[in-house]
Amino acid sequence: MGTYLCVSHSTNHYWKDTKMKAKIGLELHVPLPTKTKLFCRCSTEVTADPNTNVCPICVGFPGTKPKLNFNALTLSIALAKLLDCTINPKISFSRKTYFYPDLPKNFQITQFEAPIGVKGKVTLIDHEKTIQITRLQLEEDPGRIKYSKDGRTLVDYNRAGMPLVEIVTAPDFVQSTEVLEFLEILFATLRYIGIENPEAIVRCDVNVSVAGGARVEVKNVSGINNIKKTLEYEVSKQIKLLKAGLEVQRVTLMFDSERKITLPLRKKEYEEDYGYIFEPDLPQYNIKELPEQINTPPTPVARFFTYITTYDVKDPKEQKKLKKIFFSNKEWGDILERLTKKIPPSKKLHNLLLNLLETNKFDSKTFYAALSEPHTPLVPFIEKAFQDEVTTSVITEQLTNYFITGKLPQLEEISQSDTETETLVTTFFEQHPDILQKVKNNPKMINFAVGQIIKKTGKKHLAKKIKQKIEEIITHK
Numbered sequence: 001m002g003t004y005l006c007v008s009h010s011t012n013h014y015w016k017d018t019k020m021k022a023k024i025g026l027e028l029h030v031p032l033p034t035k036t037k038l039f040c041r042c043s044t045e046v047t048a049d050p051n052t053n054v055c056p057i058c059v060g061f062p063g064t065k066p067k068l069n070f071n072a073l074t075l076s077i078a079l080a081k082l083l084d085c086t087i088n089p090k091i092s093f094s095r096k097t098y099f100y101p102d103l104p105k106n107f108q109i110t111q112f113e114a115p116i117g118v119k120g121k122v123t124l125i126d127h128e129k130t131i132q133i134t135r136l137q138l139e140e141d142p143g144r145i146k147y148s149k150d151g152r153t154l155v156d157y158n159r160a161g162m163p164l165v166e167i168v169t170a171p172d173f174v175q176s177t178e179v180l181e182f183l184e185i186l187f188a189t190l191r192y193i194g195i196e197n198p199e200a201i202v203r204c205d206v207n208v209s210v211a212g213g214a215r216v217e218v219k220n221v222s223g224i225n226n227i228k229k230t231l232e233y234e235v236s237k238q239i240k241l242l243k244a245g246l247e248v249q250r251v252t253l254m255f256d257s258e259r260k261i262t263l264p265l266r267k268k269e270y271e272e273d274y275g276y277i278f279e280p281d282l283p284q285y286n287i288k289e290l291p292e293q294i295n296t297p298p299t300p301v302a303r304f305f306t307y308i309t310t311y312d313v314k315d316p317k318e319q320k321k322l323k324k325i326f327f328s329n330k331e332w333g334d335i336l337e338r339l340t341k342k343i344p345p346s347k348k349l350h351n352l353l354l355n356l357l358e359t360n361k362f363d364s365k366t367f368y369a370a371l372s373e374p375h376t377p378l379v380p381f382i383e384k385a386f387q388d389e390v391t392t393s394v395i396t397e398q399l400t401n402y403f404i405t406g407k408l409p410q411l412e413e414i415s416q417s418d419t420e421t422e423t424l425v426t427t428f429f430e431q432h433p434d435i436l437q438k439v440k441n442n443p444k445m446i447n448f449a450v451g452q453i454i455k456k457t458g459k460k461h462l463a464k465k466i467k468q469k470i471e472e473i474i475t476h477k
Contacts, residue, residue: 020211020239024179024231025171027205028186029164031141032075033194038140038163039066039109050156058140058161060105065281072163074294076116076138077287078193079165081296083133085117089288091138093279101155102143110139110166112276114284124181125301125323131182132170139164171207176231183224188300188327199224206230210238214250218262221255230255234262300326303333311350325357331364332357338371342383348392351472352382355396362403370403381408393468394418421465425473428453440474 034044040057057064080087094112120133143160147153167186173179190198203222208231209215216238221230233255238248253262298306304326308319325332336353343349356362371378378399385395402408428449429436435452439445450467453459459466 020242022174022235022238023171023209023212023215024173024235025207026167026169026173026179026182027207028167028169029141029203029205030079030167030190030195030198031201032072032163032165033196034069034071034075034163036069037161038069038072038138040161042161044162046158048158050154050158053158054160058104059157066109066279068282068285069163072138073116073285073287074290075193076136076163076165077291078294078296079189080117080120080136081291081294082189082192082299083117083120083122083136083167085120085133085136087117087287087291088114090114090284090286091116092284093138093282094276095279097275097277098273100142101153102145102157102160104143104157104160108140108142109279109282111137113278116165122182122185123301124178124185125304126181127178129172129178131172131178134168134170135166136168137166139166171209176228176235179231180224180228183227184327185301191328192297192300192330206234208234208238210235210248211242213238213242214248216248216251216253216262218253218255219265226255226257229257229260230262233260237262297330297333300330300333307336310345311347313350321354325353329364331368335364335368335371338368339379339382342379343386346386348386352392352395355392356399362400366403377408378402390418391422391469391472393472394465397468418465420459421462421469424453424457424459424462425466425469428456429473436473439470443471443474446470446474 036042037044037053037058040055042055042058043053045053057066077087091111092114093109095107096110096112097107099106115135115137117136118134120136122131122133123129124131141159141162141164143155143157145153145155169182173182187198187202190202195201200223203220204227206218206221206227207215208218216234218230218234221227234253241248252265254265255262297303304323307313307322307326313319313322332353336349339349356367370376381398382395385398398408432452435445435449439449446467449470450463453466454463
């Protein structure tokens with residue numbers, strides 16, 4: 001297997017060694033959220049007791065015939081479209097033969113000659129770089145092995161046959177930060193097709209070579225932190241081997257998350273070792289017309305750039321906050337698009353979206369569902385409130401109350417109190433520009449300004465709105 005050296009975990013300086021440049025490629029395995037397995041009707045319920053969601057098809061009894069899950073096919077095509085892949089007009093499946101306890105048939109049904117998509121790409125925002133997607137294919141998952149404390153090896157075949165999409169990138173990454181940004185974009189894209197919590201379920205095989213040397217593969221790394229640690233350890237290890245005049249062996253490794261090191265599993269296989277043959281029990285599928293029939297949303301990256309362009313957002317901190325919004329879940333983008341059909345894009349609408357998010361009281365799915373109801377009062381309320389020039393802080397407050405009580409107030413009441421508040425605050429600051437300057441220089445002075453306005457006007461019941469208006473003035477003006 002070769003010689004392995006003790007490697008320091010302080011590895012950041014290795015990425016700057018241009019003579020020892022790393023090449024990194026990823027193979028990502030994405031479970032699809034279907035109710036049944038890829039080639040049979042067994043449930044994909046992950047909490048079921050071991051070996052209860054199995055049937056003769058998914059455990060490979062002789063004479064059984066697989067049948068393709070159409071929902072898994074459409075989800076994989078949708079993902080291929082979002083990753084800008086060329087969709088093959090005809091696809092087929094192959095048998096990948098290898099022997100392991102978690103593979104009951106002794107082969108895996110996957111794709112080889114004609115996958116779902118090829119030649120895709122993902123553009124990184126921060127690194128301003130394009131990562132090529134070599135192929136995107138649909139395949140079945142093996143079972144799950146569990147090692148008991150008494151030394152036995154246990155196998156649960158519930159997972160065997162569950163649908164996976166495998167995404168293979170070109171070795172376009174040269175540092176771990178590029179990989180992490182790619183994963184951030186990919187996970188956001190997966191959320192857009194209904195895959196929840198991808199960080200916890202996606203498994204990654206990491207391929208690493210340094211200075212044109214042998215490529216090693218680290219199998220089944222899960223979690224962004226573990227992927228980062230795997231890359232940093234393996235790159236630094238290979239560099240130390242090469243600098244010591246030793247050879248990097250082409251091997252398959254595992255990542256020990258406790259010791260944060262990579263360890264050898266076996267010699268690295270070549271494609272020809274798997275003895276691929278066409279799956280004789282499945283036909284070739286003509287899917288030429290199918291991609292056009294599958295509607296996909298704009299990608300998270302596209303939505304982000306459209307937004308910052310439309311609303312002219314140039315502040316880096318605000319851009320970072322918006323990227324998190326559009327990457328965290330699809331519904332916030334849907335909410336904005338639904339609102340802008342009635343309300344022209346404006347700085348005020350932008351501020352309203354940020355206000356809603358910062359309250360932490362809005363579940364995006366609930367909010368979007370409420371906006372989508374046929375006779376919802378929310379859109380007309382927001383539209384009229386914008387026409388009456390009600391401030392975003394007051395609109396946010398009333399929407400919050402709506403989700404608590406189910407009632408929206410009369411717009412006349414809002415407009416009157418809001419107009420009164422704005423008059424009080426602007427008149428006071430016109431008379432006391434020195435206090436306005438103090439508040440701008442030190443936001444902790446806001447409560448002092450609120451107290452002075454109430455002392456002068458006696459409008460104690462408007463204290464909350466006065467404070468919100470002052471915050472709006474110093475934040476957005």
